[in-house]
Amino acid sequence: MTKILIVGGVAGGASAAARARRLSEDAEIIMFERGEFVSFANCGLPYHIGGDIQDRSKLLLQTPESFLARFNVDVRVMNEVVNINRNEKTVTVKNLLDGNEYTERYDFLLLSPGAGPIVPPIPGVKNPLTHSLRNIPDMDRILQTIETNNVEHATVVGGGFIGLEMMEAFHQRGIKTTLLELADQVMTPVDKEMAGFAHAEIRDHGIDLRLGVALSDVEYIPETHIASFESGESTEHQHINGHLNLSLSNSESLETDLLIMAIGVRPETTLASEAGLKIGELGGIWTTPSMQTSDPSIYAVGDAIEEADFVTGNQTIVPLAGPANRQGRMAADNMLGRNESYQGTQGTAICKIFDLAIAATGKNEKQLKRDGVDYEKVYVHTASHASYYPGAEIVSFKMLFDPKSGKIFGAQAAGKDGVDKRIDIMAVAQRAGMTVEQLQHLELTYAPPYGSAKDVINQAAFVANNIIKGDATPIHFDEIDNLTDDQVLLDVRNPLELENGGYIEGTLNIPVDELRQRMHELPKNKEIVIYCQVGLRGNVAYRQLVNNGFKARNLIGGYRTYKFAKM
Amino acid sequence: MTKILIVGGVAGGASAAARARRLSEDAEIIMFERGEFVSFANCGLPYHIGGDIQDRSKLLLQTPESFLARFNVDVRVMNEVVNINRNEKTVTVKNLLDGNEYTERYDFLLLSPGAGPIVPPIPGVKNPLTHSLRNIPDMDRILQTIETNNVEHATVVGGGFIGLEMMEAFHQRGIKTTLLELADQVMTPVDKEMAGFAHAEIRDHGIDLRLGVALSDVEYIPETHIASFESGESTEHQHINGHLNLSLSNSESLETDLLIMAIGVRPETTLASEAGLKIGELGGIWTTPSMQTSDPSIYAVGDAIEEADFVTGNQTIVPLAGPANRQGRMAADNMLGRNESYQGTQGTAICKIFDLAIAATGKNEKQLKRDGVDYEKVYVHTASHASYYPGAEIVSFKMLFDPKSGKIFGAQAAGKDGVDKRIDIMAVAQRAGMTVEQLQHLELTYAPPYGSAKDVINQAAFVANNIIKGDATPIHFDEIDNLTDDQVLLDVRNPLELENGGYIEGTLNIPVDELRQRMHELPKNKEIVIYCQVGLRGNVAYRQLVNNGFKARNLIGGYRTYKFAKM
Known part of the structure; x- marks a missing residue:
């Protein structure tokens, strides 16, 4: 009879316990939680404070009693595992209610202690408020x-x-x-x-x-x-x-x-490091893709560990609920004789900020720069669904990719509708190893209330492939303020848009629909730096100019990218 | 100077014209439209009738004048191409305003005539109402x-x-x-x-x-x-x-x-077939992956054509706006010397029905049955986002897959929130060639307002993989009414759920949380057919019983699938 001890009763630990029981009726499973609660909705806590979730009990997903009834798991809250004796395969547990200590034997031990808030040593920060x-x-x-x-x-x-x-x-x-x-x-x-x-x-x-x-x-x-x-x-x-x-x-x-x-969290590694388990360079418990620590009888999952980054393969720490849950399930599989491998973390994340959603998957530009990776990027700002149907909102979307292979490095989006969907699409495409070339062909749900015949992602892929194929020469928002004397800035929007929405100092203005007639106003010996509101008309103008023998670049993502970058 | 004629000025034709101009400033491009309008929002028409889109002018995305100004395309509305002379590479055009006919020469001709409504010869159906x-x-x-x-x-x-x-x-x-x-x-x-x-x-x-x-x-x-x-x-x-x-x-x-x-549409093939172009077995204009017809100078796109089915490779007709737009763009690429291939249509589709969205991608079960394909299926019904956060709705999700290879055949979903997202995820995963094994590892956006730590898709993948690995023996809703004397039906929900929400006639009832204590009430020599509300508790009960030596099956998707199948 396999005896499994689990340290920590929230996302990773609770998932592991439930899965272990489904795999084996006769395994003995004990879950220790030093707090009062198991399997609570930690992601829901701010929403109860804010009032969106009015009923506090909704945050308590399971109780020790419900876990016992359904999964025959011995849940011991207010019991803290204070020591691991790896030679004897036992742990020392302190009952926080009465202070007594006792030991439990294990065949497998799962560490899911989570992460604790970082509170820097600021003078006076320890106070009741x-x-x-x-x-x-x-x-x-x-x-x-x-x-x-x-x-x-x-x-x-x-x-x-x-x-x-x-x-x-x-x-x-x-x-x-x-x-x-x-x-x-x-x-x-x-x-x-x-x-x-x-x-x-x-x-x-x-x-x-x-x-x-x-x-x-x-x-x-x-x-x-x-x-x-x-x-x-x-x-x-x-x-x-x-x-x-x-x-x-x-x-x-x-x-x-x-x-x-709320400056961040730090993996809870005290127990692991005192037991001599390997701690990674980033400070999390080191794990294999099987979720094993450096001791094969001890597994670890969730916010406390380091895992492989999906894109780079390097170690990373990503304290998020999704990975924790899947890792817990996988650890249970492997403790009970299966052979499952965790396939790396992309860091897919989303946050609601008032009416806005902001989300990302994969690597961002800061990380790519830091790692010295050669990348290109595109921005599109396009409607979350058919713009003629009520309720459409602009999705502002950024995609990072390898300009040679078209490999997807990462994606980011912000907007009031449809942001989660677009980043999910990118998270799947990246995990599947799709290139930006393939993204052009994505066939996504379209009816006016839900999407567009050419979705945000298709459009971003078109822009990216135009760059890869040399059909577009991009310039980016962070280069616009440093143009040389050999460059001329050209706004191709309608004058009213400049007047009402602002423009970049020193620009010429020829609306795209007048450009064929007024091309002669532009110098052929300088590079024309074109911009419009989001980059679409800019591309039309760019193609006209280049096909007429001009040198030109188009501001990817247009004035909207430039403007919000300064916010 | 390449001369391109385009027949039809809506989705495919308009996309092709715009793309062609971006690629070439000096191509001559004429677009013929026998109707009064080009590039209108045909998907928006019902919503103007219903009042969601109040302003009729919002449906008119482009005019001949705007097309000329931006893309230098000669748009001729109320001009119908009535004949193609392939030997001379000319078309005969009838001006519907004055009845005059004239000819135009082409280097490349693009057919984007769309599809017409099927009106069967029902007596009296031609009337003013x-x-x-x-x-x-x-x-x-x-x-x-x-x-x-x-x-x-x-x-x-x-x-x-x-x-x-x-x-x-x-x-x-x-x-x-x-x-x-x-x-x-x-x-x-x-x-x-x-x-x-x-x-x-x-x-x-x-x-x-x-x-x-x-x-x-x-x-x-x-x-x-x-x-x-x-x-x-x-x-x-x-x-x-x-x-x-x-x-x-x-x-x-x-x-x-x-x-x-509104019983359906039929490809407009009169012009093509009169010109001797190959018509496919399904009745659409036959095309290559380059969007060429049987005459290499003539391309065809959109609702009028047959194209390759992404899943089976067979010919299919899918009259949808997304494929039409992308095909038009691709045809323009190829007419102007590029080498783009259309990569097949999955038939991703969505429809709003009052508050409900219902959507699909890939093959459905009817088609797989008809084609004699060996498939398995799973159903899950799970919250569109964290159920403790306001506004969560049940997503009812069906996934069809190859029980041996795990290849994704198709997916369907219905619900009041998050349906488009889940089918988009599946459309990407299918196009990328992912298996249901890989779907387990998807790392999707999660915060309580947007998703769950284990998303609908992760859960469906878990269920599918349980079946593939033999960890679950499924029974489906359409087998429940035909159980034999060797089978016993067991409802593992709470008695109150049966009372309030209905149940299947002749079932025993042991709540899952009492099952370990009451297992002795069940016969070991019969197969226990377990069901719960959506299949999740059923799986917990199934694992208990099987791990205790019972024979059992679990109703995939639970009572909810069974109940709605009868609607």
């Missing part, structure tokens, strides 16, 4: 602070998923919010110019977004508040009233009633 | 009939895309509607049990849906109505008032004020 958000008790504490401290202003440090979701949650509750981000952009899975759409959306909602700013000091100013025991308050209530004075790296200061630290 | 819908004048006539004939009841014959969209358009206008369909289902791209979701949605909206019924006779009962010339009516108004008495194949009759014939 500062919280991270990783689990149900964290959420409860934040809600309690909101309710008891009459929070009118909240500050979020970190523009990643949790930071952005908490920002929105506070805004929904009518709390004025400041978002501090050390980098020059939020949502690092996308590149800065794509994050521009997020920055605009965030500022449009009245959020005080401050980029390139760090938190350097926190001062807690408690108010005199004596707990009212009669109304159910405990002594701890005496400590959570007051406000914080924040000092920022740019010498500004800020008064706030609640501070969320 | 009966219409088809293919173009702007058709749409205008229908609107005129609605306005002048005080239409209270409309009848639509045919449950394909246009029939379904017209049904919804009439319903939106408050017109009582009958939908007649000869087959036992609407929306033939999906199989009957999946169409059940459409049938339920249609009937829920009060539509009089009659399946398996043909129209056999039409009697036009005109009302006495003398045109009021003073109020702008013409003599033709004298003929469009009255009603129709419809006789049906089941001896029923029906009185209606407006009749739409």
